[in-house]
Amino acid sequence: MSSVLDPAPARRIHVSAAVILDAEGRLLLVRKAGTTAFMQPGGKPEPGESPSETLSRELAEEVGIHVAPADLSALGTFTAAAANEPGFVVVAEVFAADIGSQHPTIGAEIAELRWVAADDVDGIDIAPLAREHFLRR
DSSP states (O other), X not given: OOOOOOOOOOEEEEEEEEEOBOTTOOEEEEEETTOOOEEOSEEOOOTTOOHHXXXXXXXXXXXXXXXXXXXXXXXXXXXXXOSSXXXXXXXXXXXXXXXXXXXXXXXXXXXXEEEEOXXXXXXXXXXXXXXXXXXXX
16 A cells, blocks of 8 residues: 655745735835845734734834724735745735825835836736736736
């Protein structure tokens, strides 16, 4: 009797990520220092944080935007290959964030931020999560 072993499951990174759109419908993306891929603002939870609490904290740290956890709108759980960690899959709890008149600024480990439309993705290194789920043409 032979047994077939299932391949090892992909290693997972759990994060919270934001969909923040400007008046033209462009998506806010950030590039962390020491990386090349642009991705949605957000990050990994600290112990005891809910996904919305994680995102609220990360938005304040990374781009100086303040949105209370209760004011984030859950869009669902999305998966994609991790942009900066080969062999890993990112599992993202994604929320829409209405930032009102706030203007994102570079903070924490962020090296660059930009607003990107689906028609502008060619020639930009964009993380699979954003490219596959939120910047489709």
